[in-house]
Amino acid sequence: MSVQLLISYIFLGLTLAAPIGPVNSARLDKGIKNGFWHAWMVGAGSMIADAAFMLLIYMGLVQFLNIPWVQILLWLVGGFTLTYTGIESILQMNKVKLHSAKNRKDSLFHCFMLGFLMSITSPMSIIFWLGIYGSILAKTAVSFGTSHLLVYSSMIFIGLTLWDLLVAGLTTGMRRYLNQRSLSIISVVSGLSLVGFGVYFALQGLRALFS
Secondary structure (H helix, E strand, O other): OOHHHHHHHHHHHHHHHHOOHHHHHHHHHHHHHHHHHHHHHHHHHHHHHHHHHHHHHHHHOOOHHHHHHEEEEEEEEHHHHHHHHHHHHHHOOOOOOOOOOOOOOOOOOHHHHHHHHHHHEEEHHHHHHHHHHHHHHHHHHHHHOOOOOHHHHHHHHHHHHHHHHHHHHHHHHHHHHHHEEEEEHHHHHHHHHHHHHHHHHHHOOOOOOOH
């Protein structure tokens, strides 16, 4: 087991976490409004959900996710969670003041659960991990055997953690250069992004329900 190979799996974890999606939008929104720890907790919640998916796939329990009613439930719950969060972000765009002690910050637990629910109910996450992580396990088993699959999976998870820390740090730094207008714009854009994902999920769920 070479160090270079382990580093490549850490880098893979970074690249898997990087694409813009609901969780990264929520990370940016909570981090810019509330600071480092709130952004980090959104990511931490998401990572726990990712770990659950990785464990399910690792243990071969993915058949459960192929049950039609489970898929419909995930579409609908994921759609509601994202739409509600997006609308909340838009409605609060003028209520948050930069560098003000009067701001009512979201609790860290709320941010953690937001990230967790977004990921655990997201069919995109399920499809993503089934397609990407499942194929990675298969390729790794063929190339290097099954004895170190857990180690390589841990390296991917380290990459996810590094991305979470990076985004949380960036949002904290960005707060220094923002004014009230730019903060409102970010809230609206982030909110609309989440609503867009939520509506898409809900439509997919309703289509599957009535088809």
